[in-house]
Amino acid sequence: MHVCADPLGGMVQRKSSLPPVFQQITASLSQVWGLADCSPELREAAFDIWDQSREGLDRRLVSRGNWGAEDD
Secondary structure: OEOOOOOOOOOHHHHHHOOHHHHHHHHHOOOOOOEOOOOHHHHHHHHHHHHHHHHHHHHHHHHHOOOOOOOO
């Protein structure tokens, strides 16, 4: 379950693009990948938390790798 949709990066929208083994795991565990039943205030708070932290998390992720560089 998820509280706030993430259309740009969320795996919920890309479940069919997961590697086959992950698709098999989610199916075998009968996982539900749906929107949680919660208040609009909680949804808004979840979005705000994500929005305030995403740029810093993105910077940390990029700093850990050599994204986009060609192999020598």
